[in-house]
Amino acid sequence: MAADSSRIAIPAFGTKGKLWLGLLASLMVAGLAAWGYQLTTGLVATGMRNVFSWGLYIMMFVLFVGLSAGGLIISSAPKFFHSHRYEGFARLGVLVSLACITVAGLLILPDIGRPERLYQFFTSPDFRSPMVWDFGIVILYGVLNLWYLWLLTRRDLAARGSPLALDVDDTDAGRERDRTLMFWTAALALPTAVALHSVTGWIFATQIGRGDWFSPLVAPVFIAKALVSGLGLLLVVSILADRLTNYEVNREELTSLGKLLGIFLALHVVYLLAAERLPHAWANHFEFWAITESFLIGESVYFWLWTVVGGAVPLVMLMIPSLRKRVSVIFTASLLAVFGTMFEGIRLVFTGYEVANINLPPGISLGGEYAGITTGIWATAGAYTPTLVEVVVTLGIVAFGALIVTLGLKYVPIQRVDGQYATDGGTQERQ
Amino acid sequence: MTNYGLVIDQERCIGCQACAVSCKQENNVPMGQFWNRVLTEGGDKMDTPSGGYPEDGGSGALDMQYQPTACQHCENAPCVKVCPVNATYTRDDGIVEIDYDKCIGCRYCMAACPYNARVFNWDEPEHMPEAGTGDVAARPQGVVEKCTFCSHRVDEGLDPACVVNCPADARIFGDLDDEGSTVSKYINEYETDQLLEDRGTNPKTHYISGEMSPGRPQTSDKMESELDDVSPWSDGAEDVPAEAGESDSSGSGGSHHSIEGDAAPHVPAVGSGGDD
Numbered sequence: 001m002a003a004d005s006s007r008i009a010i011p012a013f014g015t016k017g018k019l020w021l022g023l024l025a026s027l028m029v030a031g032l033a034a035w036g037y038q039l040t041t042g043l044v045a046t047g048m049r050n051v052f053s054w055g056l057y058i059m060m061f062v063l064f065v066g067l068s069a070g071g072l073i074i075s076s077a078p079k080f081f082h083s084h085r086y087e088g089f090a091r092l093g094v095l096v097s098l099a100c101i102t103v104a105g106l107l108i109l110p111d112i113g114r115p116e117r118l119y120q121f122f123t124s125p126d127f128r129s130p131m132v133w134d135f136g137i138v139i140l141y142g143v144l145n146l147w148y149l150w151l152l153t154r155r156d157l158a159a160r161g162s163p164l165a166l167d168v169d170d171t172d173a174g175r176e177r178d179r180t181l182m183f184w185t186a187a188l189a190l191p192t193a194v195a196l197h198s199v200t201g202w203i204f205a206t207q208i209g210r211g212d213w214f215s216p217l218v219a220p221v222f223i224a225k226a227l228v229s230g231l232g233l234l235l236v237v238s239i240l241a242d243r244l245t246n247y248e249v250n251r252e253e254l255t256s257l258g259k260l261l262g263i264f265l266a267l268h269v270v271y272l273l274a275a276e277r278l279p280h281a282w283a284n285h286f287e288f289w290a291i292t293e294s295f296l297i298g299e300s301v302y303f304w305l306w307t308v309v310g311g312a313v314p315l316v317m318l319m320i321p322s323l324r325k326r327v328s329v330i331f332t333a334s335l336l337a338v339f340g341t342m343f344e345g346i347r348l349v350f351t352g353y354e355v356a357n358i359n360l361p362p363g364i365s366l367g368g369e370y371a372g373i374t375t376g377i378w379a380t381a382g383a384y385t386p387t388l389v390e391v392v393v394t395l396g397i398v399a400f401g402a403l404i405v406t407l408g409l410k411y412v413p414i415q416r417v418d419g420q421y422a423t424d425g426g427t428q429e430r431q
Numbered sequence: 432m433t434n435y436g437l438v439i440d441q442e443r444c445i446g447c448q449a450c451a452v453s454c455k456q457e458n459n460v461p462m463g464q465f466w467n468r469v470l471t472e473g474g475d476k477m478d479t480p481s482g483g484y485p486e487d488g489g490s491g492a493l494d495m496q497y498q499p500t501a502c503q504h505c506e507n508a509p510c511v512k513v514c515p516v517n518a519t520y521t522r523d524d525g526i527v528e529i530d531y532d533k534c535i536g537c538r539y540c541m542a543a544c545p546y547n548a549r550v551f552n553w554d555e556p557e558h559m560p561e562a563g564t565g566d567v568a569a570r571p572q573g574v575v576e577k578c579t580f581c582s583h584r585v586d587e588g589l590d591p592a593c594v595v596n597c598p599a600d601a602r603i604f605g606d607l608d609d610e611g612s613t614v615s616k617y618i619n620e621y622e623t624d625q626l627l628e629d630r631g632t633n634p635k636t637h638y639i640s641g642e643m644s645p646g647r648p649q650t651s652d653k654m655e656s657e658l659d660d661v662s663p664w665s666d667g668a669e670d671v672p673a674e675a676g677e678s679d680s681s682g683s684g685g686s687h688h689s690i691e692g693d694a695a696p697h698v699p700a701v702g703s704g705g706d707d
Contacts, residue, residue: 042554042572043536050464050550053541113536113551113573120516120535131515131539208630209509209545357545357627360470360498362477367464368553377463 006156006413009247013410016244020406024399031396034389035110043113045389049366052353052382056390057111061104062345063229064401065138065200066222067338068100069193070230072145074257075152076186076193086257088250088415089238091152095408096237097230098145103401105138110393130203137196144192148185149412151178156413164411197222210352217276218348224268225341231261232314232337237405239331247414251327258330262318265337269311302347310340353382434525435580436607436635437594438614438623439499442643443601446471446478446497450593450602454501457581457592459563461556461570466548466578467501467593496640499602501593502527502548502578503626503634510540510549519575525607525635526580534574541575545630549577580604588657600646605655607635613655617644 010017038045048055071093078085086093109115125132150164155175158165168174201222204213235257241247274295281295298304314333323329356364356379363380408414446469454460454467473480473495485491504527510519511527518533519540541549555572563569567583570576581591589595594602605614614637617623621644623637649658 042552044554046553049553050541051547053538053551108537111537113538113575114534114571117516117533117535120518120533124517124533126512126514126517128512129515129539131513131537135515203539207509207513207543208632209543352542356547358470358498358500358547360472360500361475361479362468362470364547365463365465365468365550367461367550369463 005416006153006159007246007248007415007417008160008412009241009245009409009414010406011246017406021403024403024406027399028396028403031393031399034392034396038110038389038393039115044368044370045387047370047385047387047390049368049370049379051356051364051366051379052384054111054349054353055384056386056394057107059342059345059349060394060398061107061111062200062348063342064100064104064107065196066226066229066341066345067233068097068104068141068145068230069197069226070232070234071095071097071100072141072148072189072193072230073227074231074234076148076189079182079186080190082183086253088248088253089234089257091149091412091414092238092241092247093234094145094149094152095405095412095414096234098142098149099401099404099408100230100233101138101142101145102404103397105142106397106400107394110390110397130199130206133199134203137192137199141192141196144185144189148182148189149408151181151185153412153414154178156416160413162411193226194223197226204348204352207352209357211355212351213348215276217272221268221272221276224264224272225344227264228261228268229338229341231257231264232334232341235261235330235334236338239327239334241409241414245409247409249327254327254330255325258318258324258333261330261334261337262315262324265311265315265318269307269315269340273307273311300347300350302343302350306340306343306347310336310338310343314340350382350384353384356381432523432608433606434608434635435585435604436504436525436614436637437580437591438603438605438617438637438639438644440601440603440617440621440639440644440646441496441498442640443599443646444469444497444499445599445601447598449596449598450499453592453596454578457564457584458567458579459558459569460550460576461552461558464550464552464556464576466550466576467499470498470500472496472498498638499593500546500548500626501636502544502580503546503632503636504578504580505632505634507631507633509543509545509632513539513543515539522582524585526582526585528579528582529574529576531568531570531574531576536573536575538575545627545632549575551575585654588654589652590654594647595652597647603644603647609656613648620644 013021046055071089073093074086075090075093078087079090112118121132121135127133150166154165154168155170155178158168158170198219201219204210205215205218207213235254238247238249238254242249277295281291285291285294298307314336317329317333318324324333359380361380362378364378366377366379369377448469451465451467451469455465458466460466471477471479478495480493480495482492482494483489484493504525506525508519508521508527511521514520515537516533516535518530518535519527520530521527536551538551541547541551552570552572552574556570567579581589581593584591590604591602594604603613603617605612607614607618609615617639618637621639622641623639625634625637649655651658
């Protein structure tokens with residue numbers, strides 16, 4: 001029977017599953033309520049002010065755009081090269097990508113002062129604006145993920161009689177045709193992913209008014225960051241799914257992807273960061289040790305959280321062969337990589353707003369008091385602390401992403417189990 | 432083509448904040464916000480100099496200058512280029528303006544502006560007086576606003592409020608494309624800077640420092656181009672517009688300029704210019 005060849009990760013929600021869904025639901029309700037509150041009071045409910053006009057929503061947008069890369073790349077790159085490598089991760093990867101790009105897109109909504117006017121993106125776009133390109137590519141990428149996930153699973157859905165198959169039949173000829181479609185989708189997905197991260201980087205990199213944002217390196221760094229955090233998240237989710245659901249991780253592939261994560265980390269946190277910092281350090285200092293110090297020592301706690309906790313530590317964990325064979329090590333390293341990448345986005349926004357180009361007294365009018373910045377209405381430098389409202393709204397949206405993954409594991413056959421693909425069909429299913 | 436620009440003579444500026452306050456009144460700028468700010472270049476606080484007093488062996492090198500700062504109305508305006516929905520645009524006369532009905536409040540323009548000239552209505556804007564003047568478009572909560580060069584006045588042939596209300600005649604408004612305009616002449620004759628020139632935004636606001644200019648030549652509320660056949664520079668410094676009183680009926684009334692018979696720029700005829 002054809003249905004045997006695919007596996008649903010969560011056949012039914014148990015007590016824990018229901019508790020999890022309940023948690024996600026309450027986070028989403030709280031987030032929605034907080035957004036409602038913010039809509040009525042205005043963005044004054046956030047920690048943003050004139051001097052620091054983008055905050056947590058944009059920082060997390062940057063993170064989640066990056067996170068959405070890993071899954072799609074891991075599943076489409078092998079398909080493009082007609083390889084069956086990492087097949088066990090293919091569907092889960094696209095599911096996670098879909099969830100992350102949805103979270104990223106939704107995070108824009110609470111950042112917008114007048115969300116009811118968003119239709120203007122269609123009726124009155126200015127094609128000089130990187131935000132218009134980004135808006136387009138986020139939507140395209142989301143649709144592409146949805147299509148790809150359906151394409152990967154529709155024959156199995158049909159075999160199971162799921163209405164999600166949308167009247168597609170499970171035939172051998174159909175499966176054959178789908179393989180061709182998958183190749184072409186992969187061929188489209190890879191450049192779209194590259195474009196997504198580059199364009200998101202260019203939102204910042206085109207700006208001459210915000211310090212280090214104006215750097216040609218931002219787009220390549222965004223690509224590297226997406227590879228690191230996206231793959232990191234995929235590994236975290238797959239290990240969790242392996243432990244908590246019927247989804248099964250192939251240990252060999254897991255170790256191999258762990259190694260790949262190490263390479264991405266080295267490229268991102270060691271090479272690209274060095275390439276970014278060295279010219280500045282060299283040009284701004286005279287003595288050898290002054291140059292070296294400025295090159296090596298970061299300026300803020302975000303820098304250290306990103307480079308050491310989220311960079312050097314996981315890199316070392318994944319470099320040592322005996323360590324990286326352990327699932328717990330891969331899990332921890334991946335989690336740290338995702339955690340660290342979050343601070344890279346936070347640091348990027350801070351470097352843009354911390355220092356005002358013209359910081360003469362009395363300064364910049366804030367547009368509303370906020371004790372997180374100063375107690376008056378003027379500020380000569382940017383400071384930012386998110387408010388509870390921002391945190392709750394963000395958590396609500398992230399919970400929605402987690403819900404997408406959870407429901408995907410419930411309703412979409414997330415793995416093939418026939419011997420053709422390298423999933424470890426031999427081990428028994430866990431409940 | 433008309434291309435409006437502003438010259439601010441920092442040697443004439445006395446830091447009285449009249450431009451900042453009249454801007455706020457003229458444009459119903461909400462509480463807690465400023466479109467036009469007079470910054471102090473010197474000490475750590477407003478109106479304080481850098482350097483020490485000449486006592487107890489101090490250097491005595493006190494130094495202070497004012498830096499009036501509002502939207503610079505850049506030729507290559509980053510805010511216009513980033514606006515995803517064309518809410519911020521450059522008018523045919525060069526004024527950078529916002530369509531408050533289009534603005535979605537994404538604040539990309541605030542990230543783009545190197546001058547922090549833009550403000551966002553974080554909550555329901557509060558005005559003083561509550562009704563405002565009624566002369567300018569209302570801006571709701573959730574949109575970005577900024578200096579418009581008083582486009583509502585310019586459309587009526589009047590100089591911006593900050594220009595008319597500057598008691599030191601330090602602000603001169605006019606057409607940069609007209610070589611005969613005072614702004615063009617001053618930019619040619621005096622040492623002028625644009626703010627953050629290295630960013631390549633090419634602002635239409637130019638700052639005179641070093642040698643003091645004669646300042647805004649006309650005493651009328653009207654723009655220079657609206658004055659009848661008068662070029663203050665045609666027949667030497669004596670020839671200045673004579674119709675100082677004419678526009679007094681046009682609303683803003685009690686202009687400080689209505690000194691009978693003597694409408695000449697109030698500047699001594701010395702070429703040296705004051706150093707602070």
